[in-house]
């Protein structure tokens with residue numbers, strides 16, 4: 001079993017996609033190990049997306065991620081990291097609607113920024129991100 005960090009971003013929560021997304025998660029065979037509804041502040045959102053801090057879109061990303069509550073989840077299954085990335089689809093939701101019409105981002109994302117959900121991109125980022133939000137969860 002492997003764990004990944006999934007997040008329903010502010011547009012997903014405010015658009016009332018939470019229940020639909022959680023149904024997809026469970027039907028895809030993931031176990032929701034932990035979940036937390038939380039409002040990110042600027043400092044937390046900046047730290048979470050630290051790797052993008054030099055990008056031009058970073059200030060917009062922080063504004064977007066702090067615009068409302070997010071639902072953070074730890075998902076568990078075999079190949080959780082890559083299976084969740086496959087399920088959410090490409091970063092740009094506009095492209096996802098064409099190339100991956102059944103993906104979660106096609107369902108509830110808008111564009112390359114407002115893309116509704118997050119998923120760790122590797123097992124090492126999953127470990128970092130799970131610790132970031134759930135310091136008491138022992139991974140593996």
Ligand code: ATP
Nearest residue numbers: 052057061090091112113114115117118119120121
């Ligand atoms: P995430 O890390 O949220 O799962 P990702 O790994 O698919 O998304 P990244 O390249 O890591 O994509 O970008 C992180 C987030 O930054 C994206 O999910 C999106 O919200 C925002 N973002 C990425 N590229 C752009 C862009 N060109 N313009 C605006 N926002 C962007």
